[in-house]
Amino acid sequence: xxxxxxxxxxxxxxxxxxxxxxxxxxxEAALEDATSALFDGxxxxxxxxxxxxxxxxxxxxxxxxxxxxTIATRQPVAVDLREIVSSIRMANDLxxxxxxxxxxxxxxxxxxxxxxxxxxxxxxxxLATRVxxxxxxxxxxxxxxxxxAALEVWRADGAIDxxxxxxxxxxxxxxMEDPRNIGFCAHLLFCAKNLxxxxxHATNIxxxxxxxxxxxxxxxxRPKADESSGVGPNLEPNRT
Amino acid sequence: xxxPAQSAFTGEQAGHDRKPAAKVVARHVDVFYGDKHAxxxxxxxxxxxxxxxxxxxxxxxxxxxxxxxNRMNDTIPGCRVSGEILIDGxxxxxxxxxxxxxxxxxxxxxxxxNPFPKSVFENVAYGPRIxxxxxxxxxxxxxxxxxxxxAGLFEEVKDRLGDPGTGLSGGQQQRLCIARAIAVEPExxxxxxxxxxxxxxxxxxxxxxxxxxxERYTIxxxxxxxxxxxxxxxxxxxxxxxxxxxxxDTQKIFTxxxxxxxxxxxxxxxx
Numbered sequence: 001x002x003x004x005x006x007x008x009x010x011x012x013x014x015x016x017x018x019x020x021x022x023x024x025x026x027x028e029a030a031l032e033d034a035t036s037a038l039f040d041g042x043x044x045x046x047x048x049x050x051x052x053x054x055x056x057x058x059x060x061x062x063x064x065x066x067x068x069x070t071i072a073t074r075q076p077v078a079v080d081l082r083e084i085v086s087s088i089r090m091a092n093d094l095x096x097x098x099x100x101x102x103x104x105x106x107x108x109x110x111x112x113x114x115x116x117x118x119x120x121x122x123x124x125x126x127l128a129t130r131v132x133x134x135x136x137x138x139x140x141x142x143x144x145x146x147x148x149a150a151l152e153v154w155r156a157d158g159a160i161d162x163x164x165x166x167x168x169x170x171x172x173x174x175x176m177e178d179p180r181n182i183g184f185c186a187h188l189l190f191c192a193k194n195l196x197x198x199x200x201h202a203t204n205i206x207x208x209x210x211x212x213x214x215x216x217x218x219x220x221x222r223p224k225a226d227e228s229s230g231v232g233p234n235l236e237p238n239r240t
Numbered sequence: 241x242x243x244p245a246q247s248a249f250t251g252e253q254a255g256h257d258r259k260p261a262a263k264v265v266a267r268h269v270d271v272f273y274g275d276k277h278a279x280x281x282x283x284x285x286x287x288x289x290x291x292x293x294x295x296x297x298x299x300x301x302x303x304x305x306x307x308x309x310n311r312m313n314d315t316i317p318g319c320r321v322s323g324e325i326l327i328d329g330x331x332x333x334x335x336x337x338x339x340x341x342x343x344x345x346x347x348x349x350x351x352x353x354n355p356f357p358k359s360v361f362e363n364v365a366y367g368p369r370i371x372x373x374x375x376x377x378x379x380x381x382x383x384x385x386x387x388x389x390x391a392g393l394f395e396e397v398k399d400r401l402g403d404p405g406t407g408l409s410g411g412q413q414q415r416l417c418i419a420r421a422i423a424v425e426p427e428x429x430x431x432x433x434x435x436x437x438x439x440x441x442x443x444x445x446x447x448x449x450x451x452x453x454x455e456r457y458t459i460x461x462x463x464x465x466x467x468x469x470x471x472x473x474x475x476x477x478x479x480x481x482x483x484x485x486x487x488x489d490t491q492k493i494f495t496x497x498x499x500x501x502x503x504x505x506x507x508x509x510x511x
Contacts (some may be wrong), residue, residue, distance in 0.1 A: 002509040009508065077494045078503050169466055215496025 001079070012070045013080065016087045017142040019066060023059040023094045026137040030101035031135060031198060035128040037108045038121055046108035049101060056098035063091035073216065079215075083218065086212035090142065092206070093201040098195040100201075107194075117184040120174050124192055127163040133197045134160065134202040141209050150209035152216065153202060158204040160199035161226035167192045191236060196226065243461035261309055263288040263311060263428060263458040269323035271313065277396075278304045279481045286428075288476075291459045293473035293490065295466060296299055297510060300479040302462045304429050309460065310346035311339055322326055327428065348420035351433040353413030355405030355420070360397050363405040363416055364388060367424040382425055390456075392449045411442020418449065420455065428451065431461040435468065447472050466506050470494045478502045 030049055037046035067088045070076065076084050102179050111117050134153055140148035171189050174181045207218045262285035279301045286292045292304035300473040304313065311332060313319045325332050332342055344367070355363050355445075364384045367373075368473035374380035384401075388394035393415040405416050414434060421429055450472050451457055461481065463469050468475050470490060477487040478499070486493065486502040497503045504510050 002504055004508045005510065006508060077466065077470065077506050078497055080507050225345060 009074055009080075012066070012074065013083060013086070014064045016063065016070065016084065017057060019063045020087050020090050020094070021139075021143055023056060023063065023091060024142065026056050026059065027094045027097040027101070028132075028135055028139060030098050030105075031132055033103040034108070035124075035132065035195075036103040038128075039119070039125065041113050041118060042113075043109055043112065046105035049105035050109075053098050055096060056095055057144045057171070060091045060095040063087055066079045080211045082215060086208045089208050090205055097198050097201050100198050101147050103194045111184045111187050114184055116181065117188075119187060120171065120181065120188055123166040123167060123170050124188060124195070127160065127167055127192060127195050130160050130163060132200045133204070134199055138202045138205045138209065142205065142212075145209070145213050146208055147213040150206040151212070154206035154210070154222070157199055157203040157222065160196060163226045164192055164196040241250055242287070244479060260287040260290060262286060263325040263327065264297070264460070265324075266305075266308070267324040269305070269321065269325060271301070271322075272309060272318075272320045273316070274318040274481070278482055279308070279328050282484045284456060284477060286460060288458050289454050289479060290475065291454055291473040292343060293462065293469035293476045294479060295461045295469050295476060295506070297505065298464075298487075300465050301477045301482040302477075303432055305382065306432055306460060307478065308460050309428065309430055310343050310348055312348065314339065330396075344424045345426050346428040346430060347424065347426035349414070349417050349429065349431045349434045350436050351420055353417050354406070355413050355416050357404065357406055359402045360388075360405050360408070360416060361401040364419050365421060369448045373424060387419040387423040388416075390414045390422055393419055393443060409442070411445060413435075413441065414438060414446060415447075418446070418453075418461035422453070426457065428458045428460065429469060431459065433462055433464060436464060443468070466494075478505060480505070 003069060030052060033045055036042065036048045037049065062115060069082050070084055074080070111121075121162075134156060137149060138153040140146070168189065171185045171192070175185045210216065210218050246346045255361045260280065264284075264286035269279055269282045270277065282301075282305055294306060297448055307313045307330075308321055308325060309327075311321075313321055321333065327345065331337075332346075332412045348385070357364065358366070361384055364375075364381055364387050370382060374383055385394060387395065395414060396412060397403075397416075399455075408412045408416060414437075418429075418434075435446050438446065447468065450461070453459060461469070461472065473490045475488065476490045476493045478493065478497075480501055484495060485501045488498070493502065496507060497506065
């Protein structure tokens with residue numbers, strides 16, 4: 001795209017873009033560290049994730065300030081307007097992702113170092129891996145303004161929901177096996193839910209990238225496969 | 241195979257069923273100033289009782305095209321217009337048509353307020369009088385008052401209708417010119433940068449007025465202010481180098497224009 005006749009306008013937009021990219025990087029790191037802390041039972045790492053969340057919050061404020069001042073001074077239209085509005089919306093989702101990562105980290109602290117919890121925690125690995133891939137892919141789609149990559153993320157969210165549902169069933173079996181498992185399994189259920197929510201925010205971001213690049217909104221129903229709300233403790237396999 | 245010329249129009253219009261009726265229809269309009277090809281094959285439908293904005297860089301042809309709609313270009317030596325412009329289905333370039341009558345139906349407001357060097361009252365009364373729209377003095381007074389009211393000026397000038405129009409402020413003068421234009425009950429009002437000589441408050445008053453005027457009139461405005469086009473119009477046409485690059489709903493043009501040239505222009509990325 002051609003630069004603006006007023007060069008400082010481009011500088012404003014670049015600054016905003018850099019802030020969002022930095023936020024995305026920090027949100028990815030929070031997720032990465034929180035899940036590593038979970039699988040390794042690393043309470044110290046979890047505490048670092050909790051402490052680092054305020055940096056993401058601060059970045060969100062900076063994105064908002066920059067976006068508002070750019071709107072006020074430039075009266076953006078068309079692609080510029082879409083970029084600025086998208087940066088505000090992205091910052092919102094990224095801030096939420098940071099919070100959810102922090103929530104996982106808090107659970108890690110709460111579980112502490114119980115040997116029995118470790119095996120159960122590893123059952124979250126496939127879900128965590130998938131969510132990390134989704135977030136990484138959508139952050140890249142934003143940075144490259146790559147609509148095709150964003151749409152791929154958008155379509156893939158169903159897989160996360162399916163993993164979450166099966167994990168829900170698995171954790172229920174652990175709890176039924178031995179009531180001493182109930183405490184940390186309940187924490188793990190919340191972790192799984194937080195990860196699944198991060199997947200939803202990645203899907204939101206995919207929609208934002210699509211709008212930013214094309215000007216169209218994704219109106220179709222999002223791919224959904226979370227059936228955990230239909231899963232009861234009797235574990236009938238074909239209930240849903 | 242010979243196709244009747246009309247069928248091409250109906251075919252085109254069939255695709256836009258939801259649009260309001262077109263008041264002004266231009267088909268394949270070309271304008272030449274001597275050898276200079278100022279407007280190239282412009283086809284556009286201007287919807288009734290709405291504001292249509294023409295935007296584009298200087299020299300893009302937007303004012304030239306605007307002036308085709310009431311045949312103001314006829315007065316320029318060496319200017320030649322081809323193609324078809326219809327108002328309510330009637331060809332305005334029909335040789336049998338009375339141009340004076342046309343200009344009564346298609347009023348015009350210019351960049352600089354240009355009141356006659358006469359009283360406020362006479363400025364507005366002049367058109368209705370020469371077109372024989374008022375039979376009695378009372379009729380004429382009523383037309384003047386109504387026009388001033390519709391132009392949002394009456395309250396400000398009601399005590400000095402006899403004062404010279406040129407003594408009003410710039411914004412008031414421009415509203416006086418609008419009152420003068422609408423006093424002859426036109427159907428279409430053309431505005432060529434009507435606010436470029438006004439301060440923001442006077443501009444806001446004119447913009448507010450445009451919205452009210454669409455209850456009765458079809459408005460076409462040429463403006464250099466993209467924000468003004470975005471604020472006042474329902475449809476926007478972007479002209480560049482004599483061609484109509486893009487024409488569509490204002491909201492669409494300013495959020496996601498289709499053509500890259502439109503995007504470059506409205507976002508301030510032009511050459």
